[in-house]
Amino acid sequence: MKIYNTLTRRKDEFVPLEPGKVKMYVCGPTVYNYIHIGNARPMIVFDTVRRYFEYKGYEVNYVSNFTDVDDKIIKKAIEEGVDADTISKRYIAECKKDMAAMNVKPATTHPLATEEICGMLDMIETLIEKGYAYKAEDGTVYFRVKKFKDYGKLSHKNLDDLQSGFREIKVTGEEGKEDPADFVLWKPKKEGEPYWESPWCQGRPGWHIECSVMSKKYLGDQIDIHAGGEDLIFPHHENEIAQSEAANGKTFANYWMHNAFLNIDNKKMSKSLGNFFTVREISEKYDLQVLRFFMLSAHYRSPLNFSAELMEASKNSLERILNSVSRLNDFLKKAADGEMTEEEKKGQKEMEGLVAKFEAAMDDDFNTADAISAIFELVKLANSTAGEGSTKAYLTALKDTIVKLCDVMGIIADKKEEMLDGDIEEMIARRQQARKEKNFALADQIRGELLEKGIILEDTREGVKWKRA
Ligand code: AMP
Ligand code: ZN
Numbered sequence: 001m002k003i004y005n006t007l008t009r010r011k012d013e014f015v016p017l018e019p020g021k022v023k024m025y026v027c028g029p030t031v032y033n034y035i036h037i038g039n040a041r042p043m044i045v046f047d048t049v050r051r052y053f054e055y056k057g058y059e060v061n062y063v064s065n066f067t068d069v070d071d072k073i074i075k076k077a078i079e080e081g082v083d084a085d086t087i088s089k090r091y092i093a094e095c096k097k098d099m100a101a102m103n104v105k106p107a108t109t110h111p112l113a114t115e116e117i118c119g120m121l122d123m124i125e126t127l128i129e130k131g132y133a134y135k136a137e138d139g140t141v142y143f144r145v146k147k148f149k150d151y152g153k154l155s156h157k158n159l160d161d162l163q164s165g166f167r168e169i170k171v172t173g174e175e176g177k178e179d180p181a182d183f184v185l186w187k188p189k190k191e192g193e194p195y196w197e198s199p200w201c202q203g204r205p206g207w208h209i210e211c212s213v214m215s216k217k218y219l220g221d222q223i224d225i226h227a228g229g230e231d232l233i234f235p236h237h238e239n240e241i242a243q244s245e246a247a248n249g250k251t252f253a254n255y256w257m258h259n260a261f262l263n264i265d266n267k268k269m270s271k272s273l274g275n276f277f278t279v280r281e282i283s284e285k286y287d288l289q290v291l292r293f294f295m296l297s298a299h300y301r302s303p304l305n306f307s308a309e310l311m312e313a314s315k316n317s318l319e320r321i322l323n324s325v326s327r328l329n330d331f332l333k334k335a336a337d338g339e340m341t342e343e344e345k346k347g348q349k350e351m352e353g354l355v356a357k358f359e360a361a362m363d364d365d366f367n368t369a370d371a372i373s374a375i376f377e378l379v380k381l382a383n384s385t386a387g388e389g390s391t392k393a394y395l396t397a398l399k400d401t402i403v404k405l406c407d408v409m410g411i412i413a414d415k416k417e418e419m420l421d422g423d424i425e426e427m428i429a430r431r432q433q434a435r436k437e438k439n440f441a442l443a444d445q446i447r448g449e450l451l452e453k454g455i456i457l458e459d460t461r462e463g464v465k466w467k468r469a
Pocket of ligand 2: 026028211236
């Protein structure tokens with residue numbers, strides 16, 4: 001399996017730290033509003049990466065954070081006259097609903113920055129002890145960039161250029177820096193802002209430290225894959241590397257994956273430009289499976305332009321797959337048992353070839369566009385060779401193959417296998433019990449299993465509600 005690695009700027013063969021296991025960390029959203037479909041791109045892309053590893057038999061430990069303390073959250077809280085916690089909790093809940101509707105699996109762990117402050121204090125302390133960080137007079141703690149010799153290795157920037165660049169931008173309030181390239185690890189509180197006690201001043205963490213700390217806590221000092229949107233390469237991921245490698249004395253992540261932007265009118269979709277659609281808005285017009293299909297129709301490292309035409313095309317393509325599976329289901333109801341015919345055996349060979357084609361595409365840096373073409377060829381095969389007289393064995397092989405490959409894409413192709421209401425209620429009760437026992441891993445697993453079957457759960461004040469996707 002080859003993965004394009006931002007660190008080496010080439011496709012590297014994937015070799016896990018531990019055989020059969022993948023440890024991956026994906027930078028999650030800052031929660032001050034509904035997520036937009038640009039934010040949804042890394043969620044869908046890296047969920048697909050995870051699903052493909054699982055398809056290949058790997059056990060994936062997938063961690064993705066929510067940044068729940070930040071200037072934008074605080075600003076929104078002041079606007080609404082509530083505390084920052086109310087804002088972040090509200091949008092985390094909304095984000096989880098959107099993720100479920102996009103069939104994005106819950107992460108193994110979704111840590112929150114505000115719950116990991118202790119770990120951040122520890123890492124900052126270590127960095128100070130090792131001489132990689134220092135406290136300024138006002139209590140701000142900065143990372144001493146010059147001391148970390150590998151600084152710039154991810155973004156391929158040269159420290160001298162960076163320093164002269166920074167020197168021209170004078171940021172007020174950062175006069176205590178030894179060097180313009182140094183970045184904040186901890187900063188003093190401002191009036192009305194949330195803050196925590198620390199050895200340096202009452203304050204809050206800088207943005208970058210949370211990911212270094214959460215990654216270490218939930219995955220260990222070294223991980224296989226660290227991922228996020230390409231805007232995070234510099235400074236966020238560069239700074240994460242500096243913090244983690246300086247504190248732990250080990251290589252942080254072996255593979256760095258970055259998705260390109262989702263654009264609109266060929267400009268980056270972003271909240272600050274105001275040119276965005278929320279996932280929620282799109283869900284009013286389309287089943288979010290269509291959004292998912294649209295996102296995966298391009299390679300994750302290529303910019304993707306959002307348009308109504310492309311969404312319509314994705315909707316039609318998706319329907320072709322769903323109709324084909326539904327047709328196979330209809331034939332299956334009356335199909336005969338017994339061995340495949342010679343003709344069908346030839347079809348099965350072709351099927352195996354297409355599975356190999358799908359895998360080759362995914363093995364080549366997760367080329368979902370080519371993988372989807374292989375699925376379409378399977379659909380074509382099904383439509384042209386399966387019929388009233390086909391055997392159960394052949395129809396099942398076709399259906400299972402299409403459903404399985406679609407599942408890697410996070411596309412639920414078989415809508416017919418609907419669960420009975422009683423079975424759903426029973427699984428929800430088991431999930432509630434697991435939550436009561438604080439077995440959140442099991443609770444998330446049950447939620448995931450239901451999702452696989454197209455059942456979406458919603459935790460409300462009145463209890464758990466569910467609906468079919
Ligand atoms: P943020 O909430 O801005 O920190 O973003 C959360 C994640 O979404 C990060 O991985 C960003 O790189 C990614 N992201 C934000 N906007 C876009 C976009 N227009 N296209 C693709 N990824 C994006
Ligand atoms: Zn991060």
